[in-house]
Amino acid sequence: MLLNYQHHWIVDNMPVTWCYDVEDGQRFCNPGFPIGCYITEDGRPKDACVINSEFHEKDTFYIFNHVDIKIYYHVVENEALGARLVAAKLEPKSYKHTHADNPDCSGIPMDISNKASGEVKIAYTYSVTFHEEKSIRWASRWDYILESMPHTHIQWFSIMNSLVIVLFLSGMVAMIMLRTLHKDIARYNQMDSTEDAQEEFGWKLVHGDIFRPPRKGMLLSVFLGSGTQILIMTFVTLFFACLGFLSPANRGALMTCAVVLWVLLGTPAGYVAARFYKSFGGEKWKTNVLLTSFLCPGIVFADFFIMNLILWGEGSSAAIPFGTLVAILALWFCISVPLTFIGAYFGFKKNAIEHPVRTNQIPRQIPEQSFYTKPLPGIIMGGILPFGCIFIQLFFILNSIWSHQMYYMFGFLFLVFIILVITCSEATILLCYFHLCAEDYHWQWRSFLTSGFTAVYFLIYAIHYFFSKLQITGTASTILYFGYTMIMVLIFFLFTGTIGFFACFWFVTKIYSVVKVD
Structure with missing residues (x-):
């Protein structure tokens, strides 16, 4: 109860929800209800203890040992089933039953002092009532849960804001790349004389090494x-x-x-x-x-x-x-x-795979690189923009996995997936172009690790989420969290790294097939 453990019940493949009023007259339906709650030593009610004014004893646990379950259904015409369940709600209550063998579901709340010792017997009871609900269609029976999820409107606004920003940045990267490459290709294709060819610089100088096999x-x-x-x-x-x-x-x-x-x-x-x-x-x-x-x-x-x-x-x-x-x-x-x-x-x-240019037998010496064109700084910078487009979705996905919340916004998730692919591709292409202009032709591993480094930011965020949002205690639970997180990080690393490599491979093949290199 100190950690707010909750029951999760399911009826007809639907969660039994606990609906209660929150701020601004809204009603929130939680797909679960707490085992109990706790009043602190200074008399402050924690979690669900705020719902009942009778919970007032200091340093005391109150057990929710009774639930009133309401099943809502509508009658189906012309079907042998008769009726369909469209909602299942409950209200947790606490009773210290006078007669445990014949409970009357009344009395003072079931309280247990934090200083109590010895064996305690608790009688659990429930009641079920059925209510016909004609206004809810069976196909829409989840709507009342989804519409009451907390911060839904904030989530929509944040996701849309993130998508607009990422689309704008992606458009800027694409525009810069197209304008710069158009000038480079036009200049290189105008070089017909030997004197001009000797003045080549930048990414065309490494055309004989660009497709050299990587380590x-x-x-x-x-x-x-x-x-x-x-x-x-x-x-x-x-x-x-x-x-x-x-x-x-x-x-x-x-x-x-x-x-x-x-x-x-x-x-x-x-x-x-x-x-x-x-x-x-x-x-x-x-x-x-x-x-x-x-x-x-x-x-x-x-x-x-x-x-x-x-x-x-x-x-x-x-x-x-x-x-x-x-x-x-x-x-x-x-x-x-x-x-x-x-x-x-x-x-x-x-x-x-046929490459547009031949590979020289002797590797070209790579000149001394500036700080931002060295491998490690470029890889670290490359994962920032892709992570920026997913971290809002990542927060709600982690909530759905570890904080018993429901994730249902697959439309937005699919859009974020598409934006992630575009962002990984363009960020990797941009950094690849900078490195080629610095006459560094080792692009294969770098392109994979540049977008793949987004997974490292994923891991850092998961660690931050563990210490700031969760209250996990115990070695086993901690190992489980980080064990499953490492699986997600590895999958995300392979996923984003492959996107970056394919984008860079396409980019390198295109630019070296357009320019005159002979």
Whole structure:
């Protein structure tokens, strides 16, 4: 009760809500109700204790041991079901029953002093009443919950404000890039004489090294394959959620859809990893396809399995049964891995990616770089703008996961997803252009890490959220929070990094195919 633990009940796949009045005459419906509340030593009521003036004893816990449940329904004509549930509400109360064996649901509140010792027996009771409600349609039965969520209008305004700012910044970046590149390409294409060619500078000087294979090309190609798998999975899942197929009424549908899509998208992962690995000059195709199949999914599954072991050890009902884990492994090994091998087969079978310019045999020496064109400062700066477009949504997503709130704004989430893709692409392209102008041609890993660094800001924000918003105590709960957070950070790193690499690859291919380099 000191930590405001709550009950969460479900009837006909709908949460049983506790509705109460808040400021400005509004009514808030919470999909859960507290176990009890506490009056501090100085007489200050905490949390739900403010609802009852009879809760006044200092340093005392009050237990909500009775609930009045109201079930609202409407009669369905021409159907054998007869009626449909459209709302379920309750009101928690506290009674110290005089006769526990035959409770009368009356009396003074059930209080327990903080200094009490010994065994305490508490009788829990409930009552159920049914009310016909003709004005609520079954398809709209969630509306009364969603419309009463706190700060909904503030959330809409904040998201729209964020979208406008990010769109404006993205437009500015695109305009600057187009104007600058147009001048560069026009100037370079006018250089016909040998004397002019000797005066070349900037990004055209590195055309003989721009497609030189990167270091650790195997690992980069594996990350690109896994990132492509996650990118397509995220897009399709959010698209279905926007269409209403994955509504909050279907509990678990969002995660089920994501897992199934991930399993079925092994072919694009294997194809992309093999295609880029071959273009990097790699020949260990067996190692490449095995790492694509097992490296990133293996890290996620190992982390998830450890978290599940902790839940098993704590006796939590949130632990996934052993049979379900076996089913997930079967989907991974029997469907995803073979599909990855099929995709890798077609990727290696095709010719290597044709580049618009030839690569010199001798690498060009990279001049001394200024501070802002060095790798680390550029990577750190590159993740700021993408994170700025998601942090508002991130706050509400973390609330829905850890603070028993409901997330339903998938339309806005899909828009933020599109803006994130655009922002990652343009921020990476802009920094890539600066580095090429500084005659630094190592763009492959840098483009991946520039947008992928958004995940580091994600991690920092999650740590801030843990210490500022949550009141988690206990080693097990802390490990669970950071364990699941690390899974999200890894997925987000692969997702954003792949976007940045593809954008930069497209940009580099386009500009060096337009200019005259011979």
